[in-house]
Structures are given as C-alpha cells and as structure tokens.
Amino acid sequence: MSRRLQLHSRHHCQASRGKQEPEPEPLEPGRTGNRLATTIKRKQAQLQATLKEMGEEALEEQLQAAGEFPVTPAHRFATLIECTIPTGRPVLVFELSRPSPSTTSSQLAEMAQRWVSWGADALVVPTDAEVTSTGSADLLAVCRAVSVPVLQRDWILHPLQITDCKAAGAAGLLGIITQVSGRGTAVMSSYAAALGLDAPVEVCNRTDVQAMSQAGVGLFGVNLAVGLSLALPNFATDMAKGLLADLPFGAASLVGIRSFDEALKARLAGADAIFVKNELINPVLAERKPANPYQKYGMEGLIERLKDVTCGDD
Numbered sequence: 001m002s003r004r005l006q007l008h009s010r011h012h013c014q015a016s017r018g019k020q021e022p023e024p025e026p027l028e029p030g031r032t033g034n035r036l037a038t039t040i041k042r043k044q045a046q047l048q049a050t051l052k053e054m055g056e057e058a059l060e061e062q063l064q065a066a067g068e069f070p071v072t073p074a075h076r077f078a079t080l081i082e083c084t085i086p087t088g089r090p091v092l093v094f095e096l097s098r099p100s101p102s103t104t105s106s107q108l109a110e111m112a113q114r115w116v117s118w119g120a121d122a123l124v125v126p127t128d129a130e131v132t133s134t135g136s137a138d139l140l141a142v143c144r145a146v147s148v149p150v151l152q153r154d155w156i157l158h159p160l161q162i163t164d165c166k167a168a169g170a171a172g173l174l175g176i177i178t179q180v181s182g183r184g185t186a187v188m189s190s191y192a193a194a195l196g197l198d199a200p201v202e203v204c205n206r207t208d209v210q211a212m213s214q215a216g217v218g219l220f221g222v223n224l225a226v227g228l229s230l231a232l233p234n235f236a237t238d239m240a241k242g243l244l245a246d247l248p249f250g251a252a253s254l255v256g257i258r259s260f261d262e263a264l265k266a267r268l269a270g271a272d273a274i275f276v277k278n279e280l281i282n283p284v285l286a287e288r289k290p291a292n293p294y295q296k297y298g299m300e301g302l303i304e305r306l307k308d309v310t311c312g313d314d
C-alpha cells in the first residue's frame with residue numbers, strides 16, 4: 001500500500017489528492033428503500049426505551065466515566081492493520097455468529113478460538129436484536145476468549161452503544177454509517193476514538209469520503225452490498241475501487257465481502273482489511289449443506305483459501 005497509515009490521529013493530513021469539489025451524489029441505491037428506514041426506526045425506538053429507563057443523569061455519568069478510562073491497549077484493530085500492511089496482505093476479519101439457536105455463548109467462544117488458531121486476524125460479532133437475541137452475551141464471551149481484536153456489529157446511532165461496546169471488551173465497532181448518522185457521524189466516530197476504540201465509518205460515495213476526511217476520520221468502511229438493487233455487473237466492486245482511490249493519505253479501509261471474487265477484487269482495489277461476511281461463512285458452517293461451491297472448504301479451509309486469494313501471490 002502506498003498510503004501511509006495515520007489511524008490514531010484525529011487531524012491527519014487531509015489533502016493528498018488535490019482540491020476536488022465534492023460532487024453531489026445520489027443516496028446509495030440499495031438502502032434508499034423501506035428496509036433501511038424500518039431498521040433505523042426500530043433501532044431508534046429500542047434506544048429511546050433504554051435511554052428513558054436510564055434517565056439523563058445516569059446516561060451522562062456513563063458517557064463521562066467511559067471517557068475517563070479509555071481501553072488499554074487502545075486502537076488494537078488500527079494497530080493490527082498498521083502492522084500487517086508491510087507484509088503485503090490484508091487483515092482478514094471474520095463475522096462470527098451462532099450457527100444455530102442451540103449454540104451457547106461458550107461454544108461460540110470456542111469456535112472463536114479455533115478460527116483464530118486457523119488464522120483469523122480479527123472477529124466481528126453481530127449484536128442487532130433482529131439477527132440475534134443473544135448478541136451482548138456472545139460479544140462478551142468472544143472478547144474474553146480470544147486475544148485478537150473483536151469488533152461489534154450493530155446499527156450505531158447513539159454514544160451509549162459505544163460505551164456498551166467498550167464495556168464488553170471489544171476493540172471497536174462496525175455500524176457507524178455516514179448516510180444514516182449524517183452530521184452526527186463525525187461526533188460518533190471521534191467519541192469512539194476517544195475511548196480507544198476503532199470504528200470504521202461506512203461511506204457510500206465521494207461526498208461521504210470528503211466530509212469524513214475533513215472531520216479527521218482515518219478508518220473507512222465500504223459495504224459492497226450497497227447498490228445490490230441496481231444489479232449492474234461489477235457495480236459494487238467498481239464503486240469500492242473508486243471510493244478506496246478517494247481515501248485521504250494515511251487512511252485505512254475495511255471492505256465487506258461475500259465471495260472469493262469480491263475478496264480478490266477488494267484486495268486489488270487496495271482494501272487494507274477484508275471483512276468476510278456471514279453470506280460466505282454460513283454455507284461452510286451449515287450442517288445440512290446445500291450444494292454450493294464453498295462447502296468443500298470447511299472453516300479452516302475457507303480461512304486458508306482466503307489468505308491465498310488475497311495475499312497477492314496468486
């Protein structure tokens with residue numbers, strides 16, 4: 001990677017690509033519909049209920065206390081990226097959720113240990129109530145079980161969620177999205193950074209990248225699933241390539257992928273870290289496996305194959 005990492009700095013060099021006027025771009029096509037709006041409404045309602053129960057004073061105390069004791073060591077995920085870049089391969093981050101409702105948190109923690117022993121560099125544990133009813137317990141168990149960075153995945157709309165993430169022992173979180181949080185995005189990102197957490201900010205277009213760069217964000221997320229509804233060949237990977245090329249000097253990127261092809265394209269586009277999502281992992285873990293090209297790998301094989309595909313030697 002030619003870009004030098006300056007992930008911890010909130011005010012790193014912003015202009016490496018000359019002065020480009022931000023072009024107004026449409027909202028990301030895959031998320032403009034009802035699904036995102038419904039999800040955000042649901043999440044806001046949950047948060048409002050929690051905040052009401054908590055009361056303003058307790059909230060204030062929790063936010064302040066978290067800020068007084070940042071996590072140590074801080075910025076473990078960003079540091080991992082920084083240390084991995086010179087090796088010429090991306091950091092491989094794997095999504096980890098219960099393969100079946102009967103899986104317990106401690107079984108999940110054991111899975112986490114196995115994945116790490118097979119070469120997973122970091123893990124992501126989803127906690128959104130729509131996908132799991134045991135997210136908080138799972139996050140806690142996995143954070144305790146492994147020494148690699150563990151990131152929480154949720155829709156992050158309020159700083160309280162960031163303090164909960166810290167309390168669970170996670171190294172950071174996915175789910176701060178520019179198109180969702182608007183002007184509040186930079187505040188959420190800097191609050192996470194102040195607690196020593198790494199929170200890649202998800203960007204969808206050049207306007208997002210420029211706004212976040214100006215706000216000092218140094219770690220960016222790209223979700224290739226955005227834009228799915230357009231169903232144009234190569235739309236997602238072309239978009240990712242453009243976005244990664246637009247990142248400011250010193251910034252790092254995490255790109256979410258659902259296939260080997262996407263992993264390879266993400267790497268070729270310059271992704272510093274690759275987030276391997278459940279869409280690629282679940283078929284490998286499924287007990288009764290539908291015929292699919294990945295079933296032959298098993299999780300250990302999947303990790304090994306992804307390392308091969310993304311290391312740049314193929």
Ligand SMILES: O=C(O)c1ccccc1NCC(=O)[C@H](O)[C@H](O)COP(=O)(O)O
Nearest residue numbers: 154174175221222223224225254255256
């Ligand atoms: O989901 C990704 O690919 C991703 C990549 C890099 C940073 C963050 C990412 N996701 C965080 C999110 O909160 C997702 O945008 C959200 O869960 C929706 O994901 P999906 O349903 O897979 O589009």
